[in-house]
Amino acid sequence: MSRDSDHSVLSAPRPMLAGLLRTRRFAPLFWCQFFSVFNDNFVRNMLAMLILFRLGEKDAGPLITLAVGIFMAPSLLLSGLGGEMADAQDKSRLGRRLKFAEIWVQVIAALGLWLTSLPLLYAALFGLGVISALFGPVKYGILPDLLRRHELLAGNALVEAATFIAIFLGLIAGGLSAVGRSPEGTVLQLMLIALACWGASLFVPLSGRAAPHLRINPNVFASTRGLLREVRQERNLWTRSIAVSWFWMTGAIALSLIPVVIRDKTGGGIIVETAISALFALGIGIGSIAAAVIARGRISLTLVPYAALGMAVFLIDLGVATWSLPVARVEVGLAEFLSSATGIRIACDVVGLACAGGLFVVPLFTAIQADAAKDMRARIVGGVNILNSSFIVFGVLLTAALQSDAIGASESLLLGALGALNLGAAFYVRKNILRSPSVQL
Numbered sequence: 001m002s003r004d005s006d007h008s009v010l011s012a013p014r015p016m017l018a019g020l021l022r023t024r025r026f027a028p029l030f031w032c033q034f035f036s037v038f039n040d041n042f043v044r045n046m047l048a049m050l051i052l053f054r055l056g057e058k059d060a061g062p063l064i065t066l067a068v069g070i071f072m073a074p075s076l077l078l079s080g081l082g083g084e085m086a087d088a089q090d091k092s093r094l095g096r097r098l099k100f101a102e103i104w105v106q107v108i109a110a111l112g113l114w115l116t117s118l119p120l121l122y123a124a125l126f127g128l129g130v131i132s133a134l135f136g137p138v139k140y141g142i143l144p145d146l147l148r149r150h151e152l153l154a155g156n157a158l159v160e161a162a163t164f165i166a167i168f169l170g171l172i173a174g175g176l177s178a179v180g181r182s183p184e185g186t187v188l189q190l191m192l193i194a195l196a197c198w199g200a201s202l203f204v205p206l207s208g209r210a211a212p213h214l215r216i217n218p219n220v221f222a223s224t225r226g227l228l229r230e231v232r233q234e235r236n237l238w239t240r241s242i243a244v245s246w247f248w249m250t251g252a253i254a255l256s257l258i259p260v261v262i263r264d265k266t267g268g269g270i271i272v273e274t275a276i277s278a279l280f281a282l283g284i285g286i287g288s289i290a291a292a293v294i295a296r297g298r299i300s301l302t303l304v305p306y307a308a309l310g311m312a313v314f315l316i317d318l319g320v321a322t323w324s325l326p327v328a329r330v331e332v333g334l335a336e337f338l339s340s341a342t343g344i345r346i347a348c349d350v351v352g353l354a355c356a357g358g359l360f361v362v363p364l365f366t367a368i369q370a371d372a373a374k375d376m377r378a379r380i381v382g383g384v385n386i387l388n389s390s391f392i393v394f395g396v397l398l399t400a401a402l403q404s405d406a407i408g409a410s411e412s413l414l415l416g417a418l419g420a421l422n423l424g425a426a427f428y429v430r431k432n433i434l435r436s437p438s439v440q441l
Contacts, residue, residue, distance in 0.1 A: 017154050017292060025146045026155055028203035032099065033139050034162045035197035039102070040128050041170030042177070042193065043109050044071060046186070047121045049175045050113075063118075070126050074133040075389040080223035081216070082134035083141070083382025087375060088214040091142040092204045098135050099194075099201040105131065106194035110187040113177070136385045141378030144369050145207040150297040153366045157292035160362050161285035164354075168281035172274065211375040224386055230376065231383040239432045240368050243304070245387040246425050247361040249395035250311065253418055255280070256399060257411045258318070258350065265412070266346070267328030272337045276350055283351040287358020294359075299366050301433055303359055308426035310356030312419045314349045319416025321345045364433075 020026045044067060051063050086094060105127035112120030139159075147155045177186040217223040232238050262268040262276060287307075294303065321342060337343040365384075372380040402409040409417075 017158060017289065020147075020151060020155055020158060024203065025205060026151075026158075028200045028205075029139060029142065029146065030158060030162060032095070032197055032200035032204065033159055034166045035193055035200060036099070036102070036132070036135065037163050037166035038170040038173070039106070039190075039193045039197060040071070040132055041167045042174040042190075043106075043121070043125055043128060044068075045171045045174030046109075046113065046177050047118075047125060047174075049177075050116065050121070051118070067122065067125055070122055071129040071132075072389055072393065074126070074129040075136070075385055076393070077220050077224070078130060078133040079136060079382040079385040079389070080227040080379070081220050081382075082385075083137040083227060083379035084214060084216045084223055085134065086137040086141050086378030086382075087211040088209065088216055090209055091138045091145070091207045091378065092201075093206065095135060095138045095142075095204060096198070096201045098131050098138070099198040102128070102131050103191075103194040103198055106190045110190045113186055113190075114183050133385070137378040137382040140365075140369065140381040141210075142204070142207050144374075144377060146205060149299075149370065152370060153295050153297070153299055153363065154292040156366045156369070157288040157358075157362050160288040160358060160365075164281040164284040168277055171277065210377065214375075227379055227383040228386060231380060231387075234371075236371060236433075237368055237380060239428075240364050241384045241387050243425070243429055243433065244361055244364050244368070244384060245391040246428075247357060247364075248388045249391035250315075250418060250422065250425075251357060252392045253395050253399050254315065254353065254415070256396060257415050257418075261318070261322050261411045261415065262346065264327055265322045265325040266337060266340075266343060267330050267332040268337050268343075269331045269333065271334045272332065275334050275337075276347065279347055279350050280354045283354025284358045286351075287355035287360075288362050289358075290355065291359050291362040295363065299363065299370050301363050301367060301429075304363055305426045305430040305434065307356045307360035308422055308429055311353055311360060312422035312426065314353040314356065315419030315422060316416050317419075318346065318349045318353070319412045319414075319419065321349065323410075323412040323416070 021030060047067050051067075105124050108120055108127065109124035111117070112124055143155050143159070144152060173189070177189065217226070231241055258276065258280075259273050262272060266272070268276070291303075325342065338347065368380065368384060369377065399414060401407065402414060403411070
């Protein structure tokens, strides 16, 4: 790339972002991913709301936790297999087959809702988890095939922003479908989402087979172990993967603690919790897009340790802001919450945390994609997904243990401690990642 063309690329990040959404190379994958994430969270929250409000289960907490485990388990077990399948086959064709299978999973979910059947809804959630685990290496592995190198960070930023917006919209739609909408309307919506997702996948350009002679290992445990070993051998990929997994663990823990703090310390009700979730999704979107705009077409990790510091500061402030508050005795609405100094402070901390998270994870994951060998890219993504899931499971279980009656750590204390650990993450990134040559166009 010449200096002149390089300058033209670097001077127009925002037109690039808008332009990608209009291109055949990127737009179908973007919308396929959006509808897929929306669908996963739609079904998951619909199941949770059914357990809480319509079935009146006494053991609602364990049943909802079981739902999370059922959805997450395939990522631990099948991401390696998904990476092998995506490298051995044309990623676009594989994606189409997976999204067609998702239509039948949606039929199971629709029957589960119609019959108010927990076993059917759990089966549908497991099916969606399997498809998500297999589709992850496809969607992230194919991006470098569809986009030019200077477009890769912008493409990842758009996908990351859309993912969190889809998560938020899916959670809202799932809750409304379970407690405030007719089963007929929800069944129709489930099928329309599945058909839209499959329809978008049909327009994703063919990518070719990255490793046509690769033999897929049917032993998922062996393939998982082998994938992690492959990622471990490449120091740059390993350190970046650890940092990306740290982000996902931090986000999972924070999103499990913040709603409890808001309920217990401010009296925030469902509307307040929903608004805070919306602010978090908005913040991730802002941070992800900002990463692309600031980078101006380059893949650079310079800002990543500062983003980790930002995550640390906002987490610590969330803990400090709520530490000394008494337990709330009455429920407050959104207007009352945002009219208080504490409410505004919490909202700003949530947005700041999410923005810093977007600035942290998008450049790191883009660098992983850019540096992975073409014939190994989907398997590397699968390995990263395995690490992500492992970190999330470990972090959530450890947090639950610290919250138990045996230890009794408060949510405010845990948020502050998580922030302090992110100071260590900033040091880790600066020492182990920035000292290696940064990826530059």
